Amino acid sequence: MSDTSRKMDPSRREFMSRAGATAGAAAIAPGVFLTAPAVAKPVDQPVTSDKRWGVLVDTSKCADGCTACVSACETENGWGSAIDSEKRSNPEQKAQWIRKVQIREKATGHVTTLPLMCQHCETPPCADVCPTGASFKRADGIVLVDKHICIGCRYCMMACPYKARSFIHEDLKDQKPWAPRGKGTVESCTLCVHRVDTGGTPACVEACSAENHNALVFGDLYDENSEISQQLREHGGEQIRGDLGLNTGVRYRGI
Amino acid sequence: MKLALNYRELEGKSTGFWVLLGGLGLLIALALGATFHMEHSGHYVTGMSNQIVWGMPHVFAIFLIVAASGALNVASIGTVFGKPLYKPLGRLSGLLAIALLAGGLAVLVLDLGHPDRLIVAMTYYNFKSIFAWNIILYTGFMAVTIVYLWLMMERRMNRYYPPAGLVAFVWRLILTTGTGSIFGFLVARQAYDAALMAPMFVIMSFAYGLAVFILVLMASYAWSNRPLGDAVLYRLKNLLGVFIGAVLYFVLVYHLTNLYATEHHGVERFILLDGGIYTKLFWIVQIGLGSLLPLAMIYHPRIGQSRPAIATACGLVIVGAFAQLYVILIGGQAYPLELFPGYEVTSSFFDGQVNSYSPTIWEITLGVGGIALALLIVQVAVRLLRFLPDTLEDSAIDPHAAAKAD
Numbered sequence: 001m002s003d004t005s006r007k008m009d010p011s012r013r014e015f016m017s018r019a020g021a022t023a024g025a026a027a028i029a030p031g032v033f034l035t036a037p038a039v040a041k042p043v044d045q046p047v048t049s050d051k052r053w054g055v056l057v058d059t060s061k062c063a064d065g066c067t068a069c070v071s072a073c074e075t076e077n078g079w080g081s082a083i084d085s086e087k088r089s090n091p092e093q094k095a096q097w098i099r100k101v102q103i104r105e106k107a108t109g110h111v112t113t114l115p116l117m118c119q120h121c122e123t124p125p126c127a128d129v130c131p132t133g134a135s136f137k138r139a140d141g142i143v144l145v146d147k148h149i150c151i152g153c154r155y156c157m158m159a160c161p162y163k164a165r166s167f168i169h170e171d172l173k174d175q176k177p178w179a180p181r182g183k184g185t186v187e188s189c190t191l192c193v194h195r196v197d198t199g200g201t202p203a204c205v206e207a208c209s210a211e212n213h214n215a216l217v218f219g220d221l222y223d224e225n226s227e228i229s230q231q232l233r234e235h236g237g238e239q240i241r242g243d244l245g246l247n248t249g250v251r252y253r254g255i
Numbered sequence: 256m257k258l259a260l261n262y263r264e265l266e267g268k269s270t271g272f273w274v275l276l277g278g279l280g281l282l283i284a285l286a287l288g289a290t291f292h293m294e295h296s297g298h299y300v301t302g303m304s305n306q307i308v309w310g311m312p313h314v315f316a317i318f319l320i321v322a323a324s325g326a327l328n329v330a331s332i333g334t335v336f337g338k339p340l341y342k343p344l345g346r347l348s349g350l351l352a353i354a355l356l357a358g359g360l361a362v363l364v365l366d367l368g369h370p371d372r373l374i375v376a377m378t379y380y381n382f383k384s385i386f387a388w389n390i391i392l393y394t395g396f397m398a399v400t401i402v403y404l405w406l407m408m409e410r411r412m413n414r415y416y417p418p419a420g421l422v423a424f425v426w427r428l429i430l431t432t433g434t435g436s437i438f439g440f441l442v443a444r445q446a447y448d449a450a451l452m453a454p455m456f457v458i459m460s461f462a463y464g465l466a467v468f469i470l471v472l473m474a475s476y477a478w479s480n481r482p483l484g485d486a487v488l489y490r491l492k493n494l495l496g497v498f499i500g501a502v503l504y505f506v507l508v509y510h511l512t513n514l515y516a517t518e519h520h521g522v523e524r525f526i527l528l529d530g531g532i533y534t535k536l537f538w539i540v541q542i543g544l545g546s547l548l549p550l551a552m553i554y555h556p557r558i559g560q561s562r563p564a565i566a567t568a569c570g571l572v573i574v575g576a577f578a579q580l581y582v583i584l585i586g587g588q589a590y591p592l593e594l595f596p597g598y599e600v601t602s603s604f605f606d607g608q609v610n611s612y613s614p615t616i617w618e619i620t621l622g623v624g625g626i627a628l629a630l631l632i633v634q635v636a637v638r639l640l641r642f643l644p645d646t647l648e649d650s651a652i653d654p655h656a657a658a659k660a661d
Binding site for chain 1 (some may be wrong): 294296297298299303305306307308309350367368369370372373375376379380382384385386387390394437440441442443444495506531588594596597598600601602603604605606610611
């Protein structure tokens, strides 16, 4: 028969209180880290509509013949000349996430060059027409394709006013982990969402700055103090096919 | 007076029956082979690209889907509008509608980048997408028409089929509105973005579906040696003439409206004047061979009475239909997107250029397989079930002729 009235062994009590304190400290510690100032949105928290990411293109600074933004996007996201695939697709079939476009005004002959990619519309026609909802817009304005539920119907490509989307016509290999491209699905510029979510800027913007052209400015359109907002407020900015009323996230100066 | 028509299965013992069955089966097998090749290799083996994203399979698929809804018109005229002459044709009309839709959907699905994700298409819905609505409209149409057919063919349920016929009629109008709206809702492309697309597709379905119906009816009765009277055939071909005229009217209004708006002059010039293959297809095949010639044949006092001429006219309407859809679908994509009005545009991605497209054998084989599937369904169904009346002689189906005979 056991003696239940026996007093607790002091050494055991000490052990338990120390163990409890250690466990408590271990439980609190992660919380302590959470209070540290975070630059980017934590990965476990949802994207909010407090921000609206955008890019301003100053066409007067965009150099004719320079394709640094295109090359940077290819390298970053693993498409075009950056990877050894899409060899069997013809030029019309190869994917292009971003391209340099040259426009010449018929009346005056004035020539302008500019990069053209997904314009990250506020009301994207691609997402409207997508039957499965694979094309979608994040709360922060970035338009993406969920490759898991894209059935490859290409209706989004019919609907996009900017020809910003590409369909993959063959098997690919050596994809980047953050840009899962695949045969039979549609893809487009992601605004380098993997960089943006960790506080970075899109590869095209970075490359343009590295070339000292500084034609591209990335930032939060909702933040009055951001450089993009300040420049837009000061100089204004156009939307391509603004008549469609899509309120694009990518704006242009000088067109 | 009450008509007592006897419906009977085809015997299906002739060599011709088995040759046809085998031929259709072979075409379907070839289409499956083409699909496997396209899906295994990827769409680079097709003529489709990031510039022309929808190609020949879509021309076939949309023809079949549009014709499917139109094929049901004959049943609707009998059931909903109470025309006795059309009632004996109701069963074949419903069957053809289901078969054509099955063929069209098969082509559409097999051309997807991921046909293996059909279950995704059926479980994830974006209700703002007309495509998603169409998935519901197409499957629903099939279900409604099957019920309609069953009520029509099951003697004990006969009194319930008129309401089902009304539902099927309304459903088919909504369905073709949905198909036309696939293009009508595309705001960015010069050739589309018009509310007129929806009613125009409805009218197109009337003509396409009836042309297919008349051909299938004539073939079924000729090959099974069953009598097909002039009364029903002339009534159908005259109706086809009205529908061809109605399509022409819509095409005229579409182009006139575009020609009035300066912003559409570019695309109109492309289709009507200097678009090469598209201009030729429009004027020569769609308007000339596919509309005016069959109209003249149908209403010509002597030629219009000739059965080979009627069959030829129906065939021409179908050829014209393919030309029309090719011009709308491929021509509409070939004309470049208008990104910078007033500017000449060039880029590495073919901006500002007319896009080229040459369909490959794989795409055409897949499309033909869809037609073969539709016809195979009809052939097997009329062999197994009582779809066709024993006779469609004038005295058997026309109350006036029958009254005179009495």
